[in-house]
């Protein structure tokens with residue numbers, strides 16, 4: 581690279597990351613071997629490899645394999661797009677649903693459209709990066725409350741003089757696997773005149789009688805104005821959506837820049853998303869079974885001496901001493917055919933490096949016993 585202030589900073593920042601053991605790279609896509617235990621997947625329900633979903637998706641796709649070719653506002657919307665949005669709205673029991681090209685694009689577009697300089701956003705400190713990026717893009721004011729701390733949120737809401745208030749929270753926190761207190765958040769919003777937006781990315785497909793998410797499971801639909809979900813995790817496809825009122829739907833179509841200025845999803849992706857949602861709705865309780873199985877894994881990790889935090893979901897953090905130990909243990913497990921990512925700062929706060937187990941339909945009793953036996957071995961060797 582030639583020498584310019586920007587190039588020099590790029591080189592310095594990369595060197596610093598390497599020095600601190602925080603350098604990231606994109607590994608080649610791996611085809612799971614039959615005996616490989618993949619505890620890194622977001623496909624919690626195994627729907628990426630579900631023959632029923634694949635058959636239905638192929639039928640819905642027909643011979644339409646192309647992309648959307650332009651923004652939906654330019655190219656128009658296919659029957660499949662309309663059907664997907666209709667069925668998401670039925671699933672979520674909301675007036676409407678609107679699909680964006682990813683969960684990231686949905687969060688950016690929703691928040692950028694809703695918030696102005698007159699808006700103050702109250703955000704849980706551990707919210708996903710895409711929510712914070714949307715907040716930055718909108719130019720609104722930001723107050724971050726301590727993780728799931730309702731006393732802190734209440735204090736900040738009362739101190740605020742902003743004419744518009746919006747509370748934003750993940751429902752299942754992506755690195756800790758714990759749950760937002762939605763009932764309390766709803767109460768605080770009501771008493772302070774705030775709107776509420778939730779990100780259901782890791783709850784979609786997993787919680788609630790119909791698998792639509794934590795809002796359904798906690799009966800808080802009346803208190804939540806904007807429900808965002810992704811189609812890239814338990815649904816194992818691609819896309820993000822907002823399930824909301826007809827007025828907000830129209831507002832996002834008119835004001836969400838990530839929807840307006842980006843090409844729509846290709847037809848086969850829409851077909852997979854729709855087929856997978858139909859599968860989830862036809863199989864109530866599949867998400868709950870994975871969460872129960874994850875509970876047993878968490879109990880075993882605690883039994884052999886690992887801290888796992890207060891989570892109660894399919895995402896299980898397994899805390900280690902530092903980032904070096906996280907990398908070493910992740911590589912050690914990989915050599916034994918167990919894939920568990922090491923999660924380090926800046927993704928998580930300093931001093932909270934961990935392995936992040938994603939429990940799924942692919943990880944059952946046998947996987948649990950094998951992984952626990954290996955972890956006991958590691959502890960013996962590295963005590």
Ligand SMILES: Cc1ncc(COP(=O)(O)O)c(C=O)c1O
Nearest residue numbers: 682683684708710754781810812
């Ligand atoms: C909580 C949360 N929100 C949003 C996203 C972004 O979703 P997508 O991967 O569909 O862009 C993610 C993905 O990691 C996430 O964990």
